Amino acid sequence: MADPKKVLPRFQFDVLGALEDDYINDILMKMNQNSFSQFPVYNTTGSIIELINTNTVSRWLSSNLEMEGTIMTEKTKIKNLIPFIEFKSNYKFISRNTSVYEAYSLFIDQILEKKRNLDVLFITQNGRENESLLGLVTIEDIAPEINVDK
Structure with missing residues (x-):
């Protein structure tokens, strides 16, 4: 393909995340309001340190059940969820000029090599983790964008 579609502008949007x-209450409300299932966690310098998803939240919630079935989320910080991430650093960074086919291949390669899905591809200007996020792509997002000649 001479000029394949790029990940931007198709997957460009403001990425909601948390420091x-x-x-935790703040991000849980955002997740519910915006219907998203994962979010990046930033350190104080703005670099992504991890990715939290609904599975992580579920594991954290179940480990914090009290005997009577209540869960206290008050004063719980996002960093308290990080130990409950099943697959740490299960994401990659790609540049804004990455084609949708290259991005799709990264997901497929991860499945073939590690026998599990890659959670997300973060899009930055040059594909570097210290750059601002321009958007993100999941395998569910990109699969419909791939035209396979039969």
Whole structure:
């Protein structure tokens, strides 16, 4: 293909995330309001340190059940969820000029090599983790974008 579609502008949007010292209540409300299932966790310098998803939240919630079935989320920080991530650093960074086919291949390669899905591809200007996020792609997002000649 001479000029394949790029990940931007198709997957460009403001990425909602949280600082590691933010409280869990705030991000849970954002997840519910915006219907998203994962979010990046930033350190104080703005670099991504991890990715939290609904599975992580579920594991954290179940480990914090009290005997009577209540869960206290008050004053719980995002960093308290990090130990409950099943597959740490299960994401990659790609540049804004990455084609949708190259991005799709990264997901497929991860499945073939590690026998599990890659959670997300973070899009930055040059594919570097210290750059601002321009968007993100999941395998569910990109699969419909791939035209396979039969």
